[in-house]
Amino acid sequence: MIETCYAIMLKFFVVALALAAFASAAPTLPSGKYNSKGGLNWVLLIAGSNSYGNYRHQADIYHAYQVVKKNGVPDSNIVVFHYDDIANNPENPHKGTVINNPKILTNVYTGVPKDYTGYDVTPTNILAVLAGNASALDCEGSKQTPPTHCSKKVIASGPNDDVFVMFDDHGGAGILGMPDRDPPVPYLYATDINRVLKAKAAAHGFHQLTFYIEACEAGSIFDGLLPANINIYATTASNPDESSWGCYCPGMNPPPPPEYETCLGDLYAVSVTEHADATDESKETLLSEYNYLKTRVSQNGTYDQGSHVMQYGQTSIDSEMVATFLGNGNKDTATSVLADPTERVGVVNTRDAKLHYFQTRYNRATGLRKVVAKKDLEAELAMRLNVENNVAALVEQTGHSLETLMASIATPVTQDWDCFKSSIAHFNQQCVHLGEYGMKFARVFANLCNAGVNIASENMRC
Secondary structure, X not given: OHHHHHHHHHHXXXXXXXXXXXXXXXXXXXXXXXXXXXXXXXXXXXXXXXXXXXXXXHHHHHHHXXXXXXXXXXXXXXXXXXXXXXXXXXXXOOOOOOOOOOOOOOOOOOOOOOOEOHHHOOHHHHHHHHHOOHHHOOOOHHHOOOOOOEOOOOOOOOOOOEEEEEEEOOEEOOEEOOOOOOOOOOOEEHHHHHHHHHHHHHOOXXXXXXXXXXXXXXXXXXXXXXXXXXXXXXXXXXXXXXXXXXXXXXXXXXXOOOOOOOOOEEHHHHHHHHHHHHOOHHHOEHHHHHHXXXXXXXXXXXXXXXXXXXXXXXXXXXXXXXXXXXXXXXXXXXXXXXXXXXXXXXXXXXXXXXXXXXXXXXXXXXXXXXXXXXXXXXXXXXXXXXXXXXXXXXHHHHOOOHHHHHHOOOOOOOOOHHHHHXXXXXXXXXXXXXXOHHXXXXXXXXXHHHOOOOOOOOXXXX
């Protein structure tokens, strides 16, 4: 009897060793919340701007991070780009805290990964991360003082995985903004975004992918460029020819807490995250979400200080549940009440949001702070006028009308992207840096290229 028990135990031990050996030899799956297809959720969140006057962009992205984190997507599957100069900015009345809603004062900065910050927020790195190509990264953080951060994390998604991408910043025809820095970095161009998306689709780098953009003229990033048959669904805050809108701004309804002098969010972006906070995304389709966004961001269909939320790509994907992309693990009950989409929201044109910040700061300041605030306000106004004058001077040399160039809408923005890129780079070098405000003139350079005028090859000066 003793021998029999011993034999059984020995066999059990041998089997256990064999299973352990198999487990150690078998390939390990990446960590993450598995979807119904056995795939993972991957999330890429990008705040493209910097400076306290653009507080709202990073706040929007931090809020989006809290949504997907709450829904069970682990940090290993989330990549966040943010300059990280808002939470501890001297202008921030509550250091280490970022809020995105004037009525819900949750600190959305809590726990946000510092994957790519400061000088590492660049088009090169964004495209490399989206592609899942770590070897294409170009991290400058170690060269800076103090150093910024480059985690080398990428969207390493596979054929069964669902991917959610959200970009939040200024925009223009065919371009998305990047942080204002010296030396300046190029804009993020529509042609490069779509090139990477199509290549990732061809390489079976995802099952389905959704791409949300909060920016002016955001529709121009996909209009005429994103195929309708590669399992990518995109939605944008604006059509190819209109601004988006900042909200929760001083002096508007609803206003931020009185100690804040800047806008807390952007109307489209906060509508996305607040909808996620207040609903069970496992029961909400992308289409029902889109209809909510469309109503609220258009100011209940009036478009009076509102914009057209658009859909691009494979729009049939809008039958999928929102949770498919934002995660559905550890789902809590609603954390807020869903805003009435028909209720009017006080907003400011995104291109004027920083000016609104400077004006608010000047109006409220006293003593020495008012002197500094006046100088900053005057510098912002002078910069805008300088950009406008330089663009007008350049266009005059071409024999074209600035008004016509601004009004002509091409789909896509241009067919000659090399001309477009080189023209903007030439203007930045020979005239003045366009910056975030000058992005409103991107269509001018695209339409000059469309008319066969390459200001770079002709070496035009302002």
